[in-house]
Amino acid sequence: MPVEICPLCLRMYGRLSQHLILTHKVENKEERRLLLAITTGRINARAGNCPILGCGRFSHRLDRHIRTHSEISEVAQDDAILCCKRRVVISKLTALRASNPAVPMVSTLDLEEHEQLEDPDVPPSLEELEAEECSNPECKRQKKFLRSQVVYLNKQVDILTDSLKNVTRRYRMLKRKSTPLGAVRVGQVAQKLLSSLGPEEEDVTEEVLDAPVQTITPGEPSTSQQPEDRAEEPSASKEQTDHVSVLNEILEEYRRHQLGPDPTTKLRENVGCQIYRIKKFIAFMAEGKGKLSDFCFLNETAKLHAWVSSLRKANMTVTTIRHYVMNVGTFFSYIAETPPPSCRLSRNALIGLHREIQSLRKSLKRGIALPRTSEVRVIAKSTLLKCRTQAMQAIPELLTLLEKKPTQKVLWQFYGHFVALLSSIYGHRGGVFQNITIQEVLAAQKSTSQKAYLVNVTSHKTNQAFGPAQIALTEEEYGWVQRFLRLKDQLPGGTEAKYLFFTSTPNPCKNLNNYFQEAWKSMGLPGCPTFTDVRTSIASHAFRGQSSS
Incomplete structure (x- = not known):
């Protein structure tokens, strides 16, 4: 988690937004967004006058223009860009204060820095300076x-x-x-190696380098161990490195096993999260242990229960704890099937660990309260049918508008109505619609009996468990898609588009839920549901229909 400097108290925090809310009571969302922009630099400060002395030229891309000033260093260029961004933020804070917002502002940066950053005098241009020069x-x-x-x-x-x-x-x-580490630091270094902050493993050498070095003044005995123990430190350090390498090797082998031959981006992210949870578990179990390569430190039921208790104390939900336990159980099964050569866990011990993990999963399953679907959240069948009917009427009209005037506004409306049609029929997650590729649409299989085209979406949340998500398009609906693909080259990003719902960049459109809600509102339907609400409603209607029959 990145550490950021608070613009109000100038202290460093890992959760700056939460700090602004709890400590400084910044409840105005727009004010909080602008204060965060001071630290992150995520503010549009492209247009304006160059702040560098002797230039003062107006540019629509100040960030690029400032980089052309080779007479100053890169550090000075970065400072000039930050100055422009801070000036824009202060001006927006001033405008927000002048609008007299309903939620009062707390910060006073615009009042304190108004005279300093307002800078009404534009820096003299190069021509003006040259006019004043000696001839x-x-x-x-x-x-x-x-x-x-x-x-x-x-x-x-x-x-x-x-x-x-x-x-x-x-x-x-x-x-x-060049500095050997003492044997007493085996557990601490192993914990540091295996409890990294991100899901990706760190290189063993880099992690060992981050461990603090224990310095001993010549002629003065160490406070942690006797002088005669120092001769054993090099061998202990080598033994420690062997332990760490064994753990990292088995984790890397497990990663390759889970990824398979052709992993997708989503699968890499999921496997990275699994490895992260397993590393946190191993770090907890290895604390205070001296020898880790034999994996006997895992065979402690009491410490296994203490690990689950530590997750509860960390305010994790029961569902998140269950994910941790499931990932550790899968790792235990992998070790039981293909144990490393240095493993000294017996078959009975591995069976006992597997049985203990199953017991923990059952106990956690009892603690999960299934969410009861509220009657208010369930969308009526008539509303879903009305959504489908009105979307089918609007899509051809929107395609006609796109052919006459290909603008992004009409494109977003088409996206919203088309996903509203598909969602009201199938109830898929938003990620399914987001990841539909043009190649999958063109490779759709036509059913001669039902006169429909079957689209298989391979990249989605549960593809490993249930295979590709399927969407059946009628001949009329598939004709709409072909009609849209014929005019996609006229739209921003359409020439290099990979996904059906594309943007100006090669990435998939991640605002489909917003466009769906806007389309829902334009059709005059009640509420403002999400893809999840529609999915829950369709599942509830299907469950009730099966129960009544």
Whole structure:
């Protein structure tokens, strides 16, 4: 989790938005968004006057224009861009305060920095400075020479700064590599290696380098162990490295086993989350243990229960804890089927661990309260039928508008009505519609008996368990899709589009739920449901229909 500096109290926090709400009581959403933009830099500050002295030129892309000023260093360029962004944020805070918002503002940055950042005087342009210069040709030649020298020196500063960073980093790595770690730190280093912050594993060497070095003054005995134990440190360090490498090797093998030969992006993310949970579990079980390569530290039922209790104390939901237990159980099954050579867990011990994991899963399953579908959230059958009918009437009209005037506004309306039609029939998750590719649509199989085209969507949440999600399009609906694909090249991003619902970028459209809600509202239907609400409603109607029959 990135650590950010609060623009109000200038302290560092990992959850800056939550800090602004709880500590500073910033309840105005727009104000909070602008304050976060000061730290993240996510604000549109492209248009404006260049803040660099001697330029003052107006540009619609200040970020690119400032990079052309080679007479200043990269650090000064970054500072100039940040100054432009902060100036835009302060001006927007001033405008927000002038609008007298319903939710009062808490911050006073715009009042404190108004005079400093308002900067009504535009920096003098290059032409104005040259008009005031000396007309002597020798002075002009000398000035031109000095400017070229400044450019050259700034480039040298940037190159030497990067070189210094690389040399410092390599020096620290070599220094930490040359210092052996004591045997008493095996458990601590193993926990540090296996409890990384992200789902991806870190390199073993880099993690060992991050461990603090224990320095001992010559002639002074160590407080943690006796002097005669120091001779054993190199061998203990080697033993420790062996333990760590065994754990990382088995985790890497398990990762490759779960990914398979041709993993998708979604599968990589899911497997990364599994590895992250397993690493957190191993770090908890390995705490205080000296030998890890034999995996005997896993055979402790009491500590296994304590691990589940620690997850509850971390305020995790029962469903999240169950995911942790399921991933650990799958890892135990993998070890039982293909144990590493150094594993000393007996077959009975592995069976006992598997039985204990199953017991934990059952106990957690009893604690999960199934959500009862409220009558208010269930969409009536008549409403779903009306949604389908009105969407079928609107889609041809929207396609005609797209052919006459291909704008993004009409495109979003077409997206909303088309996914409303599909959602009201099948109740798929939003990710299914989002991941429909053009190739899957063109490869749809036609059923001669039912006169429909079957589209198989392979990339979705439960594809491993249930296979591809299927969408059957009638001849009329498939004709709409073909009609849309014929005019997609006229739309932004259509020439390089991979997905059916594309944007101006190669990525899939992730705002389908918003477009669906806008289409739902334009059709005059009650409420403002999501894809999940429609899915729940269709499942509820299907369940009641089966129960009554």
